[in-house]
Amino acid sequence: MAINLKEMSAAQDLLAPGHRLCAGCAESIVVRQVLHAVGQPVVVASPTGCLEVSTSPYPYTSWRVPWIHNAFENVASTISGVETMYRSLVKQGKLEDKGIKFVVFAGDGATYDIGLQFLSGALERGHKFLYVCLNNEAYMNTGIQRSSATPLGAWTTTSPVGDAVPGKRENRKDITAIVAAHDIPYVAQAAPHAWRDLMTKAQKAISADGPSFINVLVPCQRGWRHPAEETIAITKLAVETCVWPLYEVVDGEWKLNYRPSPKKPITDWLQSQGRFRHLLTPENTHIVDSLQEIVDRQWDKLLERCKA
């Protein structure tokens, strides 16, 4: 099951080229990485969002594997239904057991916000599927609105920067820990620049006996305001600043996968994207300080959990 670059480069992409995602969008990168790692036979589900609208404009489709979209909030229930039907038909001998794997690719809006109840329900019921959150920290498909994954201070179109309010007032919530609290077999955070780490995680996740979840940071050059070619460099920066730690929770055991050295200051991260530009002015240093403090506190807590 080792990740082999040579084999990978020869294998066919399960997401065909020609889709309509923006240049430099990390969503397709992660989808291809995960599907390479998971392999066939696989059935994929996606909620409404950039990935869905960009890959399924009728009469075209970019999906070389069975794929279903239902609505924005309910992808976890949809895959629950598909997976359960598979079990039922196999049990009855109506379908051959081909070892089909079930994978969800869902945005942060669909995961952190409108779909949280559905996700929680599916995790609690224990359906066997891998849920990949494509986390670009906002509702990109509808034009960059804030979500509960959007960090403190970030500009979005519903947390605009004005004279009275300097961007988003609240910090993002820790959905990875919320999912881990469901005590499912496999939970992880990953990023596309660390492709071997991400793909290994996808393989571990899909072979877990039960639901699994990987939260992947996927830069959106439109929403984050960075040059399209910097996508991968930016996810690396997120990890080096501890804004996006790479770790996994295997059967309840927390494990750190990468420790940056030295840990870069939050300002490096903020400087890389236009959505934070306003924070780098003298009157907003207190927000930068808060962000650094939050990152430090959460990093320490993570180290503690990982006994690292």
Next chain:
Amino acid sequence: MVSQKVKGKPVALDGDRAVAEAIRQMNPDVVAAYPITPQTEIVMRFSEFVANGEVVTEFIPVESEHAAMSACIGASAAGGRAQTATAGAGLAFMWEVLWVASGTRLPIVMHVVNRSLSAPLNIHCDHSDSMGARDAGWIQLYDETVQEAYDNAIQALRIAEHPDIMLPTLHALDGFILGHGVERLELLPDDAVRSFIGIYEPQHPLLDVDHPVTYGPMVLTDYFFEYKRQQAAAMERALEIIPQIGEEYGTFTGRYYGLMEGYRLEDAEFATIALGSTAGTIKTVVDELRDQGVKAGLLKLRCFRPFPATILAEALGDKKAIAVLDRSLSFGAQGGPLFLEVITALFTHGLSPKVLNYAYGLGGRDIVPARIHQVYKDLIEIDREGLTESSIRYLGLRE
């Protein structure tokens, strides 16, 4: 197909249990459901069937009705039979995905135990819930008795899965009145039900990994309209197919079903139109009036979606006066949902008899024979004196 009459087993059951029995006999591959009064008994009873190994069904105890319908959509697209049951707020909570189910042409079967919609909170029967879903692209049948709840539950599957239809189908039974009302009915032998429903052959199952399909694409201005037109055409075809399936059902049960049932209607001068259990009460009143020499009749509508406008107009064309009984309100409209359909059917068939509209039974308000007598009295009066005001009449309201 069963062609010979089979012997049913007489039992006394309430509507919820009868429906649960029907689901057990249909033995769907997947059921996803969530409890809500007055449907809860169906989920509880069915959970027992699962626990006792009496069905092959995989039951998904979802965390909400929205998830129930969402999971049914996934399960049905995957390539097997999926069913659910709900009521009132639960159906309202599904609203968005009811459209996904029909737009994706998934033959899901849903059992609705009618309940009013909040606010104020009320658990009793009216038709606000299913009428709220009337434009969602689902076929809708209404049950008069517990026997019909059972029979319609089974026929719903055949209707939904008919290759010329492929639309989700619901049947509705009045909450508490039928849902919790114990009646005598005949249950079919399991094998008769199984051979009537046959084996399901999915057309493009998602689980066919050798032939990958994309379900739920984005369809914009170039094709969306054509997509919807096809859905409308399937509804139109259902008007022909539903009675064929009802006929086939009759050949082995002795209980034949059409789109509507006329009760002493043919030679009637005064007719009422109703859905659901109220039809039973009206039949009693019709008999009483007939004994008194009043030519009363009833048109019981079984199928509300698609709406059988032509046969309805044909059956009502010669009546002196007609009353349409609506168990829900459409606030600000010129009548209840049933009334508006009936009026349109009459008008488009060149008929303009005198028609009254009654709202009744909201939130479970009892509809007793005396009230129905009042309706026929009104009809006789407007026939004699003319129709002076056309506003909705509220039957049984405390004023």
